[in-house]
Amino acid sequence: RSKEEGRGIFRFFQEEMNLRLLKRKALEADLRRALAEGELRLHYQPQVSTDGLRLVGAEALIRWQHPVRGDIRPDQFIPLAEETGLIVPIGDWVMRTACRQAAGWPELRRIAVNVSPVQFRQPGFVAKVRETLAESGLAASRLELEITESILLNDTEEMLAILAELRALGVSIAMDDFGTGYSSLGYLRKFRFDKIKIDRSFVRNLSGGSDSAAIIRAVLGMSHALGIRSNAEGVEEAEQMALLGQEGCEEAQGFLFGRPMPAEEFAAVIAAHGTGGHCQAVERWPK
Numbered sequence: 001r002s003k004e005e006g007r008g009i010f011r012f013f014q015e016e017m018n019l020r021l022l023k024r025k026a027l028e029a030d031l032r033r034a035l036a037e038g039e040l041r042l043h044y045q046p047q048v049s050t051d052g053l054r055l056v057g058a059e060a061l062i063r064w065q066h067p068v069r070g071d072i073r074p075d076q077f078i079p080l081a082e083e084t085g086l087i088v089p090i091g092d093w094v095m096r097t098a099c100r101q102a103a104g105w106p107e108l109r110r111i112a113v114n115v116s117p118v119q120f121r122q123p124g125f126v127a128k129v130r131e132t133l134a135e136s137g138l139a140a141s142r143l144e145l146e147i148t149e150s151i152l153l154n155d156t157e158e159m160l161a162i163l164a165e166l167r168a169l170g171v172s173i174a175m176d177d178f179g180t181g182y183s184s185l186g187y188l189r190k191f192r193f194d195k196i197k198i199d200r201s202f203v204r205n206l207s208g209g210s211d212s213a214a215i216i217r218a219v220l221g222m223s224h225a226l227g228i229r230s231n232a233e234g235v236e237e238a239e240q241m242a243l244l245g246q247e248g249c250e251e252a253q254g255f256l257f258g259r260p261m262p263a264e265e266f267a268a269v270i271a272a273h274g275t276g277g278h279c280q281a282v283e284r285w286p287k
């Protein structure tokens with residue numbers, strides 16, 4: 001390969017990298033602006049009990065209402081927010097907004113908030129949660145923090161200590177996307193999560209006799225033995241719900257019961273069902 005050719009290839013890569021960096025910088029600046037200008041929103045998705053199909057809680061899910069690009073899904077900006085540290089002010093905003101909102105919905109038993117590993121590792125995270133609860137007037141028992149097992153990958157002992165401090169505040173801890181990480185079982189001995197959220201990928205393929213059914217059965221067997229509640233994510237079909245109920249899964253969440261929706265819409269769901277009635281789509285559901 002000639003020297004000239006080598007230089008050409010090098011220049012090509014450099015241009016490619018510069019372009020990528022530019023795009024990233026532009027998105028970062030745009031996200032920073034979005035936070036300042038109030039383009040971020042929270043949507044709320046119902047969580048129901050499999051036994052009785054009662055509304056038992058909601059998960060807060062972030063949305064970016066971009067003036068030009070329209071609604072942007074979290075998968076498209078949360079990773080960048082994590083890389084740049086923007087997730088810290090964004091996460092603060094999410095926590096504050098969800099707690100205030102839930103404080104205004106006394107009939108709602110519980111609000112679940114996703115916490116990024118980056119946020120979790122910030123010094124003072126526990127104090128911040130305590131302050132947010134105090135400021136919003138939300139009882140700690142009504143807040144559930146959803147974490148992923150990647151939080152426990154490094155500095156495990158330190159991370160477990162933070163979880164214990166959070167638990168001492170009275171908030172509950174849910175393990176999100178269970179089954180997709182590396183060490184799903186080992187840490188369950190070290191920390192008793194309040195809830196396991198079975199990842200959507202297992203629910204999606206759920207039908208009699210499938211591998212996913214066997215895995216879900218095993219996860220439920222284990223969570224029951226440990227006294228941990230389970231929530232199945234991404235329930236879209238009545239048949240999936242029937243199987244989950246049979247296996248003793250306590251809670252479900254998914255399009256079958258409601259998509260993530262704006263606060264005003266979710267307020268109507270609470271008004272109709274929050275005091276013990278069945279959850280919307282569920283009315284079609286045979287008992």
Ligand code: C2E
Nearest residue numbers: 061062073074075094114115116234235236253254255260
């Ligand atoms: P997650 O916490 O596992 O949230 C569940 C995702 O599944 C949500 O996607 C929800 O809209 C979607 N979903 C719920 N039911 C169904 C269903 O029946 N079928 C299908 N196909 N999908 C369903 P979303 O809102 O796009 O969020 C994606 C991920 O982004 C979340 O996964 C979470 O990891 C992250 N995320 C969302 N909001 C926040 C936040 O405020 N902070 C942080 N750190 N991460 C967030």
Ligand code: MG
Nearest residue numbers: 059114146176
């Ligand atoms: Mg979640």
Ligand code: MG
Nearest residue numbers: 176177197233
């Ligand atoms: Mg999940």
Ligand code: MG
Nearest residue numbers: 176177199200
């Ligand atoms: Mg997820």
